[in-house]
Amino acid sequence: VMTQSPAFLSVTPGEKVTITCQASEGIGNYLYWYQQKPDQAPKLLIKYASQSISGVPSRFSGSGSGTDFTFTISSLEAEDAATYYCQQGNKHPSTFGPGTKVDIK
Amino acid sequence: QVQLQESGPGLVKPSETLSLTCAVSGYSISSGYYWGWIRQPPGKGLEWIGSIYHSGSTYYNPSLKSRVTISVDTSKNQFSLKLSSVTAADTAVYYCARVYMVRGGYYFDYWGQGTLVTVSS
Numbered sequence: 415v416m417t418q419s420p421a422f423l424s425v426t427p428g429e430k431v432t433i434t435c436q437a438s439e440g441i442g443n444y445l446y447w448y449q450q451k452p453d454q455a456p457k458l459l460i461k462y463a464s465q466s467i468s469g470v471p472s473r474f475s476g477s478g479s480g481t482d483f484t485f486t487i488s489s490l491e492a493e494d495a496a497t498y499y500c501q502q503g504n505k506h507p508s509t510f511g512p513g514t515k516v517d518i519k
Numbered sequence: 520q521v522q523l524q525e526s527g528p529g530l531v532k533p534s535e536t537l538s539l540t541c542a543v544s545g546y547s548i549s550s551g552y553y554w555g556w557i558r559q560p561p562g563k564g565l566e567w568i569g570s571i572y573h574s575g576s577t578y579y580n581p582s583l584k585s586r587v588t589i590s591v592d593t594s595k596n597q598f599s600l601k602l603s604s605v606t607a608a609d610t611a612v613y614y615c616a617r618v619y620m621v622r623g624g625y626y627f628d629y630w631g632q633g634t635l636v637t638v639s640s
Contacts, residue, residue: 456630503625507582510565
């Protein structure tokens with residue numbers, strides 16, 4: 415089971431955003447982060463907890479291992495309004511966190 | 520560039536079978552990777568349904584395993600989902616995706632745009 419917090423954030427552009435994801439058991443670094451904008455498919459942002467994806471802005475980063483993970487947007491931009499999901503791919507079945515909706519103030 | 524496109528009926532009656540197909544372009548399914556289905560009920564989170572390799576090897580979510588069949592047609596470069604005995608709880612946007620699987624874990628690197636399937640009489 416994956417838990418995420420907070421469920422909702424309202425943030426001013428330029429501010430830092432931090433989202434946490436916790437696994438109910440250790441998953442190593444098999445933790446991935448996705449961004450989903452309204453009426454769009456999820457988009458992979460971070461793989462293996464902290465590895466960047468080609469083409470994804472460097473303001474997006476991740477850290478953690480085992481059961482506790484953190485996703486950070488260093489300086490929020492208006493286009494970052496979306497819901498962010500973590501996903502574990504180590505234990506069967508693969509599961510997603512409930513999501514964190516990030517709103518722009 | 521890998522592209523995926525879901526297709527199938529947008530409305531299915533309760534107790535019937537939901538059938539969707541995912542056409543892949545820009546990559547040959549026969550070349551490798553697993554290919555999967557994920558769904559998202561309106562306003563809710565994401566649920567992995569299952570995945571298939573080009574050889575036909577499958578993994579299913581235990582919560583749906585008794586009702587799910589995923590198959591692959593390498594000649595058409597597509598894979599399909601069948602979900603039987605559907606109820607309103609199966610109403611969701613269904614996504615197909617490429618699964619990047621290595622020893623230890625997997626993630627979804629390319630996604631289709633999704634297709635809404637409503638279960639209603």
